Amino acid sequence: MTSRRLSPKVLLIDPVRMLPSLLLPLAGVLVVGGFSGRSYLWAALGLVGTVVFAVIRWLTFTYDFAGDRLEIKRSLISRSVRTIPLERVRGVDVSTPPMHRLLGLAVLKIDTGASGGDGEATLDGVTLGEAERLRPILLRRARAAGVEVEDVPPEVAPSPGQGADADVIVAVPRAWLLYGPLSGAYLLTPFALAGGAIGLAFQWGDEFGLGRDAALTAGEWLWERPSLLVAAAVLLVVAMPFVGGVMYAVFNWNFRLNRRDGYLVAERGLINRRSVSLESRRVRGYEIVEGLAERWAGVARAWAIVTGLGDSETRGQLLPVVPRHVAINVAGDAIGPYEAEVRPHPPIARNRRLFRAIAPWLVLAAVAAALIWATGSPLWWVLLVLSLLLAAVGVPLGIDRYHSLGHGYDGVRVTVRSGSLRRAQAVVERRAVVGWRLRQTWFQRRAGVLTMITGVGAGKGGYSAIDVSEAQATAFPAEVTPEWLAPFLKT
Numbered sequence: 001m002t003s004r005r006l007s008p009k010v011l012l013i014d015p016v017r018m019l020p021s022l023l024l025p026l027a028g029v030l031v032v033g034g035f036s037g038r039s040y041l042w043a044a045l046g047l048v049g050t051v052v053f054a055v056i057r058w059l060t061f062t063y064d065f066a067g068d069r070l071e072i073k074r075s076l077i078s079r080s081v082r083t084i085p086l087e088r089v090r091g092v093d094v095s096t097p098p099m100h101r102l103l104g105l106a107v108l109k110i111d112t113g114a115s116g117g118d119g120e121a122t123l124d125g126v127t128l129g130e131a132e133r134l135r136p137i138l139l140r141r142a143r144a145a146g147v148e149v150e151d152v153p154p155e156v157a158p159s160p161g162q163g164a165d166a167d168v169i170v171a172v173p174r175a176w177l178l179y180g181p182l183s184g185a186y187l188l189t190p191f192a193l194a195g196g197a198i199g200l201a202f203q204w205g206d207e208f209g210l211g212r213d214a215a216l217t218a219g220e221w222l223w224e225r226p227s228l229l230v231a232a233a234v235l236l237v238v239a240m241p242f243v244g245g246v247m248y249a250v251f252n253w254n255f256r257l258n259r260r261d262g263y264l265v266a267e268r269g270l271i272n273r274r275s276v277s278l279e280s281r282r283v284r285g286y287e288i289v290e291g292l293a294e295r296w297a298g299v300a301r302a303w304a305i306v307t308g309l310g311d312s313e314t315r316g317q318l319l320p321v322v323p324r325h326v327a328i329n330v331a332g333d334a335i336g337p338y339e340a341e342v343r344p345h346p347p348i349a350r351n352r353r354l355f356r357a358i359a360p361w362l363v364l365a366a367v368a369a370a371l372i373w374a375t376g377s378p379l380w381w382v383l384l385v386l387s388l389l390l391a392a393v394g395v396p397l398g399i400d401r402y403h404s405l406g407h408g409y410d411g412v413r414v415t416v417r418s419g420s421l422r423r424a425q426a427v428v429e430r431r432a433v434v435g436w437r438l439r440q441t442w443f444q445r446r447a448g449v450l451t452m453i454t455g456v457g458a459g460k461g462g463y464s465a466i467d468v469s470e471a472q473a474t475a476f477p478a479e480v481t482p483e484w485l486a487p488f489l490k491t
Contacts, residue, residue, distance in 0.1 A: 003062035005061065005062055008058070009104070009125070010103075011051075011055060011058055013103070013125065014054035014057070015050045015054050060074060060075045063123060068085060069083050069085045070086065070110070071083050071084075072123075084110060084112055086137075088112045089112060089139060090112060090279075090306065090308040091276065091278055092108065092109070092110060092134075092277040093276045093277070094107070094108050094132070094274070094277075095109070096128070096273040096274075097272045098272070100125070104127060105125050105127060106126055106127070107122065107124045108122070108123040108135075109121070109122050109123075110122070110138060112308075135277055136261055139261075139262075167258060167259040167260065168257075169259055169264075169330060169334050170256070170322075170330045171254075171255075171257075172255040172320060172322060174253075174254075177252065177253070179294075179297065179299045179321040180244065180245050180249060180252065180320070181244040181248065182293045182294045182297055182299060183248070183294065183301065183321050248320075249270065250269070250271055251268065251270075252268050252269070252320040253268065253269060254269075254270070255267065255320055256268075262281065264277070264278045264304070265277050266278070276317075279306075282306050282307045283305070284306065284428050284456065284459070285304075285305040285335060285426065285428035285456075285458070285459070286331040286334075286335050286427055287302065287303045287425065287426045287459070288300050288301070288324075288327055288328065288331065288424070288425045288427075289302075289422065289424045290324065290423045291422055291423075292420065294321065295423065299323055299324060299327075300323075300327040300328075301321055301322075301327065302318040302319040302322075302327045302330065302331045303316045303317055303318060303459075304316045304317075304318050304334075304335065305426065305456065305459035306458055307432075307458040308458075316459075318330065319331075335427075336412070338408075338410055338415050340409065340415075342417055342425075343406055344406060345405045345406065345407075345466075345467050346449065346467070346472075348448065348449055348469075349402055349449060349466070350398070352447060352467055353399070353401040354394070354398035355398075356398065357394030357397045357398035358391050358394040361394060364383070365391065368383040369384055401419075401420040404418060404420050405417065405465070405467065406418075407472075409430075409479055409480050411430075412430060413427050414429075414430060414480055415427045415428075416464065418464065418466050426459070426463040428456050428458070428463070430480060430481075432456045432457055433454055433455065433481060434455045434456065436453070436454065436455060436477045437452075437453040437462065438452055438473055444467070447467075448469065448470060450468055450469075450473045451465070451466050451468075452464070452465040452468050452477075
């Protein structure tokens with residue numbers, strides 16, 4: 001097979017992407033030159049140089065298949081060849097940023113399951129047809145069926161997840177996007193935007209004649225007007241659900257989960273449309289996650305537990321925030337259901353949860369009471385009342401943490417659950433279990449409980465059942481993997 005290049009249309013994108021980094025140098029040339037004809041000439045030469053650099057980079061970047069591996073070659077200054085065995089490919093991510101979408105291009109990222117930046121190769125600027133044609137080859141489906149790269153014409157390649165053999169598992173209704181702000185992370189978007197704006201002001205301030213002294217002066221002016229600071233803080237808090245909801249909708253717009261050609265395809269995004277493929281035979285389970293607000297609303301999120309998948313928090317996403325029963329049903333349909341009750345942990349685990357939720361605030365209340373007796377200051381009364389209120393809140397929180405604990409086995413799959421403010425339940429296939437680890441702190445030894453970690457060759461690598469009894473820590477591994485213990489039980 002001959003070497004392939006990226007689409008020539010990418011030459012319309014690369015110079016535009018370089019413009020932000022060239023903006024200040026070009027502005028500096030114009031200012032230093034007094035906006036003379038010569039300064040405009042130098043600025044034009046800089047733009048031409050950018051285009052020439054993009055053309056050279058395009059000409060010297062090629063990729064092709066050599067047997068059972070993908071080779072990516074670069075020879076701009078020094079020649080480099082990166083070889084990726086197809087058997088090492090763990091996932092394929094196809095995204096279409098706005099400019100790429102206008103030109104019918106895509107960014108194809110290949111996850112090899114390695115750590116760090118070397119775990120990913122990128123083809124930035126292939127056509128949509130080429131991206132969809134490469135996807136099954138990289139996931140070793142088309143090649144396993146005897147299909148070579150040239151055998152699938154680009155013009156008949158299906159769009160992401162929309163092939164004739166695509167099975168739509170779920171299409172998230174747009175009305176469910178209203179659940180987005182409940183996930184918590186998006187609520188901080190207004191503060192992140194405000195912090196970014198302040199950072200840009202400090203970074204670019206010198207370029208516009210606004211140095212450190214001007215920033216300090218502005219800060220002192222605001223400090224002398226606390227009402228403005230309070231108003232700004234209130235505005236940011238009020239904007240949290242609205243801005244967070246908008247950002248959530250932008251990232252998860254028209255979310256679809258499909259099954260096609262032996263792999264799961266998750267699509268999402270309004271501005272940057274993203275399609276992530278997960279090979280079904282590498283999926284070992286799923287994880288259902290619920291924040292406190294999500295639990296009150298009866299919604300949850302779902303991730304796939306996949307062997308060798310980098311950036312699993314993004315690439316492994318099966319569902320955004322949806323009703324909890326939908327998340328369980330979809331995960332069960334796509335991967336397999338868990339069909340047994342979750343086993344509770346011993347009562348001592350409840351006592352430990354309550355102690356951790358209440359004791360720190362009672363200690364703080366005792367300190368505040370001592371300070372009131374010593375100083376008589378009313379300020380310590382405020383601390384005392386707050387501490388007692390938080391200790392009271394700790395009672396239902398500790399009980400909820402206890403009820404969130406659990407583990408189980410239905411003969412096919414193992415489950416582990418924990419957490420309250422962020423409750424996560426992992427369900428993994430028994431064949432994915434690669435080991436057991438029992439951990440016991442000094443306090444756990446006194447209480448007679450342990451942390452039982454189920455080692456899994458996928459996802460996070462291990463899932464912890466916290467504060468199980470010694471009997472459970474002995475019986476559960478023997479129930480799930482009896483063959484491991486059989487050689488030691490023979491007489």
